[in-house]
Amino acid sequence: MLRIRNLDKVYSDGTVALTDVSFDVPEGEFVAVIGLSGSGKSTLLRCINRLIDPTAGEIWWNDIQLSHVTGEELRRARRRIGMIFQHFNLVDRSSVLTNVLSGRLGYVNSIASVLGRFPKEDVQRAYANLDRVGIREKAENRADELSGGQRQRVGIARALMQEPGLLLADEPVASLDPALAHSIMRHLQLINREDKITVLVSLHFLDLVQQYSTRAIALNEGRLVFDGAPHEIDDDKFLEIYGQEAERIG
Amino acid sequence: MNDNHNDRWKKLRNVLIGVGVVILFAYAIQKTQINLEEPLEPRRQENLQGLIRDLAQPDLLTYNNQTRSTIMSIRMPCPEEIRGSQVSIEDRVAVLTPNCASTTQDPLNLSGEGFASNVDVAVLWYPLGAQTRRTVAEFKTNAQGVFEGTFTMPDIRASEDPQRLEVVELIDREVTGLSNTTIETLEKILETILMALMASTLGTILAVPISFLGARNLMSGVGAPLAAIMAAIIAIPIGGWVGWQITKLLVAFSEPAREQPFWGLVAVLVIAGLIWLVLRVGPPLFGVENPSLGLQVIYWGRILIALLLSILGLALVAQLGIVAGLWLDEHLGFLGFVGNFIFVMSDLLRVFLPALVGFITALVAASYASRYGQEAVLKMADGPARFLTVVLTTIGTTILVFGIIYALNWICIFGLCNQLSQDGANLLLTLAIPSIFIGIIAGLLSLLTKPKRLFPVGMVTYTITRTILNVLRAIEPVIMGFVLVVWVGIGPFAGVMALMLHSIADLGKLFSEQVENIEEGPVEAVTATGASKIQTINFAVVPQIVPHYLAFIFYRWDINVRLSTIIGFVGGGGIGLILFRSTNLTQYRQAAVMVIAIAIVVTLLDTVSSSIRKRII
Numbered sequence A: 001m002l003r004i005r006n007l008d009k010v011y012s013d014g015t016v017a018l019t020d021v022s023f024d025v026p027e028g029e030f031v032a033v034i035g036l037s038g039s040g041k042s043t044l045l046r047c048i049n050r051l052i053d054p055t056a057g058e059i060w061w062n063d064i065q066l067s068h069v070t071g072e073e074l075r076r077a078r079r080r081i082g083m084i085f086q087h088f089n090l091v092d093r094s095s096v097l098t099n100v101l102s103g104r105l106g107y108v109n110s111i112a113s114v115l116g117r118f119p120k121e122d123v124q125r126a127y128a129n130l131d132r133v134g135i136r137e138k139a140e141n142r143a144d145e146l147s148g149g150q151r152q153r154v155g156i157a158r159a160l161m162q163e164p165g166l167l168l169a170d171e172p173v174a175s176l177d178p179a180l181a182h183s184i185m186r187h188l189q190l191i192n193r194e195d196k197i198t199v200l201v202s203l204h205f206l207d208l209v210q211q212y213s214t215r216a217i218a219l220n221e222g223r224l225v226f227d228g229a230p231h232e233i234d235d236d237k238f239l240e241i242y243g244q245e246a247e248r249i250g
Numbered sequence B: 001m002n003d004n005h006n007d008r009w010k011k012l013r014n015v016l017i018g019v020g021v022v023i024l025f026a027y028a029i030q031k032t033q034i035n036l037e038e039p040l041e042p043r044r045q046e047n048l049q050g051l052i053r054d055l056a057q058p059d060l061l062t063y064n065n066q067t068r069s070t071i072m073s074i075r076m077p078c079p080e081e082i083r084g085s086q087v088s089i090e091d092r093v094a095v096l097t098p099n100c101a102s103t104t105q106d107p108l109n110l111s112g113e114g115f116a117s118n119v120d121v122a123v124l125w126y127p128l129g130a131q132t133r134r135t136v137a138e139f140k141t142n143a144q145g146v147f148e149g150t151f152t153m154p155d156i157r158a159s160e161d162p163q164r165l166e167v168v169e170l171i172d173r174e175v176t177g178l179s180n181t182t183i184e185t186l187e188k189i190l191e192t193i194l195m196a197l198m199a200s201t202l203g204t205i206l207a208v209p210i211s212f213l214g215a216r217n218l219m220s221g222v223g224a225p226l227a228a229i230m231a232a233i234i235a236i237p238i239g240g241w242v243g244w245q246i247t248k249l250l251v252a253f254s255e256p257a258r259e260q261p262f263w264g265l266v267a268v269l270v271i272a273g274l275i276w277l278v279l280r281v282g283p284p285l286f287g288v289e290n291p292s293l294g295l296q297v298i299y300w301g302r303i304l305i306a307l308l309l310s311i312l313g314l315a316l317v318a319q320l321g322i323v324a325g326l327w328l329d330e331h332l333g334f335l336g337f338v339g340n341f342i343f344v345m346s347d348l349l350r351v352f353l354p355a356l357v358g359f360i361t362a363l364v365a366a367s368y369a370s371r372y373g374q375e376a377v378l379k380m381a382d383g384p385a386r387f388l389t390v391v392l393t394t395i396g397t398t399i400l401v402f403g404i405i406y407a408l409n410w411i412c413i414f415g416l417c418n419q420l421s422q423d424g425a426n427l428l429l430t431l432a433i434p435s436i437f438i439g440i441i442a443g444l445l446s447l448l449t450k451p452k453r454l455f456p457v458g459m460v461t462y463t464i465t466r467t468i469l470n471v472l473r474a475i476e477p478v479i480m481g482f483v484l485v486v487w488v489g490i491g492p493f494a495g496v497m498a499l500m501l502h503s504i505a506d507l508g509k510l511f512s513e514q515v516e517n518i519e520e521g522p523v524e525a526v527t528a529t530g531a532s533k534i535q536t537i538n539f540a541v542v543p544q545i546v547p548h549y550l551a552f553i554f555y556r557w558d559i560n561v562r563l564s565t566i567i568g569f570v571g572g573g574g575i576g577l578i579l580f581r582s583t584n585l586t587q588y589r590q591a592a593v594m595v596i597a598i599a600i601v602v603t604l605l606d607t608v609s610s611s612i613r614k615r616i617i
Helices: A041-048 A071-078 A096-104 A110-114 A120-132 A148-161 A178-194 A206-212 A235-242 B002-031 B042-056 B180-213 B226-258 B261-280 B293-331 B333-379 B382-411 B413-419 B424-448 B457-474 B477-488 B492-516 B520-528 B533-570 B575-584 B588-616
Strands: A002-010 A016-025 A030-034 A056-061 A081-084 A166-170 A198-202 A215-220 A223-228 B061-074 B085-089 B092-097 B108-113 B120-126 B134-140 B147-151 B163-178
Touching: A002 A041, A016 A041, A016 A056, A016 A215, A016 A223, A030 A041, A030 A178, A030 A206, A041 A056, A041 A166, A041 A198, A071 B333, A081 A148, A081 B520, A096 A120, A096 A148, A096 B533, A110 B533, A120 A148, A148 A178, A166 A178, A178 A198, A178 A206, A215 A235, A223 A235, B042 B588, B061 B085, B061 B092, B134 B147, B163 B180, B180 B457, B180 B492, B180 B533, B180 B575, B180 B588, B226 B261, B226 B293, B226 B333, B226 B382, B261 B293, B293 B333, B333 B382, B382 B413, B382 B424, B457 B492, B477 B492, B477 B533, B492 B533, B520 B533, B533 B575, B533 B588, B575 B588
Parallel strands: A030 A198, A030 A215, A081 A166, A166 A198
Antiparallel strands: A002 A016, A002 A056, A215 A223, B061 B163, B085 B092, B092 B108, B108 B147, B120 B134, B120 B163
């Protein structure tokens, strides 16, 4: 269970990104976070794994107070929270295998990993995860030799290496064409159903939201404006979320 | 109305700026002593001509010249009756008209027939009473062996007797080898390149870790509570001292290996086996989740034993290396420098091992102290945390202040060393009292802060690193050379040290800017997996910066070669040393060889480094 209570984030330049956001996510849900660009979706996801420190409020994941852990405890919490990104965030000059193995860094000995030594099981696990996303044969390639869809699959394999209980996906398909977008979304759905991993994904297209998610949360200027089933988003709700000027395209 | 006023004010301002610029340049011309009279003076021009002629004829090779002389004579000054003279030897006929000169302006006409065809002819004058001869004119014969030309005497040496003139044909010239200057230049240019190589290598090794400290994006997020910072400050001298002392003991213990190298070798092998045993036998060292206390004790005990054995092994290797290096130096003949290399490296290892280990243990101690300090303070209730902060701040500040005033006393800033008794125990006591006093004040002041507040240590480190780098960069390597020549003596080592210091500063800044320019995405992604700071740097930062670092290293090598050509001017070794000597002795033909060598090497390296840089990035 992920519980978010009264979350505020004000950046040091005074930008208000989140205001009083509260919601719960039970285990195993597939939650879509929607809203305009700049509505605070990325900030919300990054507050959960503390890539961004919230200004106020609390985030609880099971019995860990994510909003307040530091140091070693924060690292231990992070390693159970996978994340994939819009721009994939792979290390271009490293091999696909190394990129995937880096998902294991929270578990392995610091010195051994810096020397490039990973336990055998982890290397096997990396191949298995690459197999799962269908690009095992690319393991030795440099990450920048892959196409966009393949790169995002490396991102997913890296997140799977963490054996996460929670997967955060920050607009994972925004840089991909529609066909690839569906393929990536299906991978996320599979992970959600087979591994019982809770998924929190920010999305732009409503049809993706309605096709894949079990629940939707909408942000507008940092405030929670909708929390419910995806099919409840009718035209009125849509205008409320995206503003009166908006027009549905997908 | 207002517009009009503005307009007028603008015009006035422009006029004032114009006047200001004129005054500035007028003053600058006076100060820089720009003067067109001097360079146009004939004497100056003659000197310049001589210098440029010398530079144009570098003393590259030695020759064996085959010449033939025709002896003539000249009278100075002219007698009453002015005549010409003709000399004929074998088939050659030379005619000098007139055969005398009273002033340096008197034109003399020399013509010849029957000389060797198409050769250089020099007219040499043997001034009466002088040991040397001077070239007064140079001609070239045509295909028929005929030449004619006019010249003047450069100087008038009056005498009763005729003075000797010699017409020398250069019939043939063969190269017999490289001149001494060339050989010396080759030697020194090699030394220069190697100096640059050493300075760049050492500079790079030290600049890499510094560049991480000087990168804003890596350091901005780093914060720690006051107690953790103070715990680290306390741990540094303790950890350093322990590591240093233990290593010193181990090095002393390894000393007998030099007398009995065979048993030394056996000991090294035994130690290697022991290390393997300690690390491999027993439960695995890595990857155990939440180990019990007993397991942790065993874990740390094994690591400690392995580390101590490694240090002893290194000390033994150093001792054996010294023996082996000396032996090879003696028996390897012209390859003796390899033995010398082994000797120098081993000796460096032996001498610096305690300091190196001390440095590392200091860092390790500091990192553990700050980590556990932080965890302790964050877990404690407010009261005990506050108490711990006060205690640690008092001790930490005392140590810090003591270190600073000890250094100030050593450099003798503020005349400290003149006012204090420099007797060991007394001095320490005198320095300790104000330190403790300031420490207590700092401890009391720490009550004003919240003990759990994170201090931006990262940004403080960043600012300090950048400031030191900027100051170091601003000091020209030649000036560093001055200081270092005093310390380590005249020679290439001083030059290497000076260039190394400047390289650290320069590369440190360039490197940290590269780190600041990396893509943040991968860093974010790796951080999100729960990776530690070191892992994040290794997996997300390093792959992004390596090609840029390599490019900068080559660029810096290129710069270091250029700089090491002049570092010799202050005694820093390399080609600058002999260039300085030859220019001072006005041996411009020798200097020309060195200038050519520098030009070739710099151009070559410039081309190579830019092509490598293009390929890497």
